[in-house]
Amino acid sequence: MRFHGYFRSSSAYRCRIAFNLKGIETEFVSIHLRKDGGQQKTPGYRALNPQALVPALEEGDFRLTQSLAIIEWLDEVKPGPKLLPEEAGLRAQVRAFAQVIACDVHPLQNLRVLDYLKAEFGADQAALDAWCGRWITDGLASCEALLSARAPSEFCFGDTPSLADICLVPQVFSAARFGVDLGAMPGVRAIAARCEALPAFAVAHPKNQPDWEA
């Protein structure tokens, strides 16, 4: 299985955590989003992912994009611990939590969006930080509320990490990068810290990737 990613991408980070939790080895292909005018924009990569975004997965002739689709597919066809709960109601809560982050936070702080804000609206770094801060704060505060409403558990929804935790940790990493204060979100912080202590999450951290740059 070949995995095309970038160390800093939240979506790629999610997939790496899932690979590690399930014990899946992949061949990593670095797609540098800022080199060569963006390696994700080459015709070769666009043939794999017409969105010109990371990640993309290849296994034989099978090709798949979108991190949540990739992780659910892995969970359905590969061995290893389950990343989504068996019970339909709980599985739905896990998906909804993951989608708060994957739909309503992360796409707003993506590189192409920040580039647009700079080019078309003249946004400086302070304006970009405020923009990202608004959506990350809103999203993680919603995650905190969803955690407060569920039955208490070690991880987001249950006593093993799920797709919800897989989405949460990269978003918390990104919050730190944009200087977002998580002081009012003790549940989010506690679960992120518990996850980060696990090897599957630690090994997946951006700073532990071959393409890492400080």
Next chain:
Amino acid sequence: MRFHGYFRSSSAYRCRIAFNLKGIETEFVSIHLRKDGGQQKTPGYRALNPQALVPALEEGDFRLTQSLAIIEWLDEVKPGPKLLPEEAGLRAQVRAFAQVIACDVHPLQNLRVLDYLKAEFGADQAALDAWCGRWITDGLASCEALLSARAPSEFCFGDTPSLADICLVPQVFSAARFGVDLGAMPGVRAIAARCEALPAFAVAHPKNQPDWEA
């Protein structure tokens, strides 16, 4: 089952199509996003959906947010035609296609985002149309590429409508609203037209909702 939505919301529109395809009756609660400073921001609604976004679903004590999570849950626990394919690889393609729209297009054109662009970057209507046009064009062009790469079928992925079609049609509606030219996307247009001719899609159209405003 009570469904909290808004006629123009793409996310609510997706859920309505799914209800109709599966033959599920719901009690509709109108959450007007522009009245009373935004009815989605009241404490009562935030208790249902801490994101202060539509939609939200209630069935007894069970509460669920996020349209894709709602539709997958319906598909798993309710009778009616299946909205995701049985085969794991095809199901993954359907999810990825849906997520192109639900993650990387629709959240960027959401009301709260457009309000931010107006307030913080002084965006006028032309700037908002250009912003929405960029992400809708990018996203639907990616959908067109994904359709070109799959085995030909009546609908996005197969001969019955799936979650992919459910996401496509509201996005095509929204493209028209923002004046996006779909001339280069014949596959997208053909499938959207085929869907719109079905009663389940037609009845779900924003103009057929009790809270519709021209």
